[in-house]
Amino acid sequence: MSQTTPLPQAAAEGIENRGIRRPRWGVAAFLVFALVVVLVSSMNTPQARFFAAERFQTFVTIFLSLFIEAAPFLIAGSIVSGIIAVYVNAGMVERYIPNHPLLAALAGAGLGFVFPVCECGVVPVTRRLYGKGLPLPVGIAFLLAAPVINPVVIFSTYAAFGWGPVLWGRVVFSILVAFTVGLIFHLARPREILLPETLAGAGDTDYLAQYDSLDVGGHGHVRDHERRHEQGGARPGIWQALVLAGDDFLDMGRYLIVGAMLAAAMQTVVPQSTLLTIGQGPVISVFVMMALAYILSVCSTVDAFIALAFSNAFTTGSLFGFLVFGPMVDIKSSLLFLGVFRRRTVLYLILLPLALVAVIGVFWNVQVGV
Amino acid sequence: MTGRLLRLPRVQAAFKGLLLLGMGVFLFTRITSGTLNYYISQRFDWLTVAAVVGLMVVGVSYRYLLQESGQESAGADGAGGDRPHDYNQSHHHRHLGRDHSHTLGWTGFLLISLPILLGLLVPPKPLGVAALQNREISAGGLDSVLPAAARSTQVRESSERTILDWVLAFHQGERPAETDTADVVGFVYLDSATEKAQFTLTRFVVGCCAADAMAVGLPVSLGAGLSSEDAVEEGQWVRVVGRFGASTGIELPVLVAEQLEVVAEPNQPYLYP
Numbered sequence: 052m053s054q055t056t057p058l059p060q061a062a063a064e065g066i067e068n069r070g071i072r073r074p075r076w077g078v079a080a081f082l083v084f085a086l087v088v089v090l091v092s093s094m095n096t097p098q099a100r101f102f103a104a105e106r107f108q109t110f111v112t113i114f115l116s117l118f119i120e121a122a123p124f125l126i127a128g129s130i131v132s133g134i135i136a137v138y139v140n141a142g143m144v145e146r147y148i149p150n151h152p153l154l155a156a157l158a159g160a161g162l163g164f165v166f167p168v169c170e171c172g173v174v175p176v177t178r179r180l181y182g183k184g185l186p187l188p189v190g191i192a193f194l195l196a197a198p199v200i201n202p203v204v205i206f207s208t209y210a211a212f213g214w215g216p217v218l219w220g221r222v223v224f225s226i227l228v229a230f231t232v233g234l235i236f237h238l239a240r241p242r243e244i245l246l247p248e249t250l251a252g253a254g255d256t257d258y259l260a261q262y263d264s265l266d267v268g269g270h271g272h273v274r275d276h277e278r279r280h281e282q283g284g285a286r287p288g289i290w291q292a293l294v295l296a297g298d299d300f301l302d303m304g305r306y307l308i309v310g311a312m313l314a315a316a317m318q319t320v321v322p323q324s325t326l327l328t329i330g331q332g333p334v335i336s337v338f339v340m341m342a343l344a345y346i347l348s349v350c351s352t353v354d355a356f357i358a359l360a361f362s363n364a365f366t367t368g369s370l371f372g373f374l375v376f377g378p379m380v381d382i383k384s385s386l387l388f389l390g391v392f393r394r395r396t397v398l399y400l401i402l403l404p405l406a407l408v409a410v411i412g413v414f415w416n417v418q419v420g421v
Numbered sequence: 422m423t424g425r426l427l428r429l430p431r432v433q434a435a436f437k438g439l440l441l442l443g444m445g446v447f448l449f450t451r452i453t454s455g456t457l458n459y460y461i462s463q464r465f466d467w468l469t470v471a472a473v474v475g476l477m478v479v480g481v482s483y484r485y486l487l488q489e490s491g492q493e494s495a496g497a498d499g500a501g502g503d504r505p506h507d508y509n510q511s512h513h514h515r516h517l518g519r520d521h522s523h524t525l526g527w528t529g530f531l532l533i534s535l536p537i538l539l540g541l542l543v544p545p546k547p548l549g550v551a552a553l554q555n556r557e558i559s560a561g562g563l564d565s566v567l568p569a570a571a572r573s574t575q576v577r578e579s580s581e582r583t584i585l586d587w588v589l590a591f592h593q594g595e596r597p598a599e600t601d602t603a604d605v606v607g608f609v610y611l612d613s614a615t616e617k618a619q620f621t622l623t624r625f626v627v628g629c630c631a632a633d634a635m636a637v638g639l640p641v642s643l644g645a646g647l648s649s650e651d652a653v654e655e656g657q658w659v660r661v662v663g664r665f666g667a668s669t670g671i672e673l674p675v676l677v678a679e680q681l682e683v684v685a686e687p688n689q690p691y692l693y694p
Binding site: 105106107108109111112113114115116117118119120122123124126127129130210211213290293294296297298300301304305308309312314315318319320321322324356357359360362363 | 437438440441444448451457459460461465468469471472475476478479480482483485486525529532533535536539540543544545546547548549550551552554555556557628629630631632633635
């Protein structure tokens, strides 16, 4: 129990070959480089240089404002995640899941209130619950809804947008999409959907090893910390939870920082009139914001603040695209899904929410338009 | 990316702990220096205080990792390293000859340090004229702040109204009475929006943080008592006392300055709806 079983050679090579971490950091480095190039390129004349310097100051102010506003939520989410990892047992929740598919999918969509985790933390938790025999639609609904339907994210959305259509629309549409996709998966057989090791539920250490290798946002060593806790490790549980929280904060903070830099760069460099032109199209704006959410991969606990940066220029429907679709699926969660589901399932998990959220966003823009 | 030094668990834990503490200290200095509201609305100051406490506590928790790591190293030396569950296996798994993904490399540490580095290298400054280079004044979003701000406008005396109060009142169709005296503070923006005005007295309105800032402004012309020598520089903070001229249609009335003085940048550079 205390030893970590190495992966089989083939699986090990497979994970190694995916080379997930290097290209991802390559992307981050490229984005930073592109930003610097864009800013420096406007430094040709003395006047432009002055404004470039001033512009850089503006960029820093907006970047730091996003970071400072989001940091409390990120640290709160990380601490909650750490406490769950150390203290919560999966069996506690499984006991209360109803059998009826409709109720089960609905319960799955609301499970985030019991496990308040963001889109990084929800993957290992779902994987664990599947290992314990959780019904497929419940897990899918939980996986898609939990990053939004939890107290931390609802509060951060309230902090950013106040009571209004963005807050309740985000909550209602997230439940609706997660519930629908969960129900669709009710028709499928778990064997067709889940990886064999997920189904077996016995590959604890294999999973840990695999997840740790895939892990980009976060919580791969949850089980290990639990194990140490059960063994009465040297550290008291609360300190263990806090160390986990620190790791989570630093892991997810990287995505926040890259996301905040991109948002700040767009606000600094791209003329507002251009954004308004793209952002006011009832259809194009929704797809642009969904694409942005997928690329930025910002943690759901703080993405409301990034969306806020676009709220003046973009339609409300497109904000739903960002705030509902983004937490369900983004670059990092897609990668994490590969550790739980078969490849084809991962594709469905991206395309189904994409289609549903696009319909909701465009419908909102055309019919409601607030 | 991960240097040999950073692969050492003690170094990794120490760096992470210090980075979290550093971030807490950085946020704390923003509170104590009074520059926090350059970034976020004063409504959320308490959240930053909470973040400082959270970051400090989490940062300190790495001390336990360090202690444990130290004890285990000592134990390993004593027992010839023959332990069933050493630190590397327990916290920083090394699978397939590579580190646990929670191990940060130099790039990771640099990226996480960026807010601190940029915050220290670039002097704190609220949004100003440069932020107006790619945005328009009162371009959008005014409606979203209307309900909250309109209530406050109704109860304020005209001399107590801010630029936002005036702009919202005009936006709602109100026109200035002859007895109305405006006494407003803002920064000078030299735009060519109105021929009658010499500059636009501008403030940023912030709902949550500087990222959602929206500029509002009043066109200002110099009154008979003020010569062109009193002209001000762009970006300068000024207090203008005067009365509004007549306006037609949807145009904002021009504020005719009877008194104009350069003032220091206010502690709260932004207005809140």
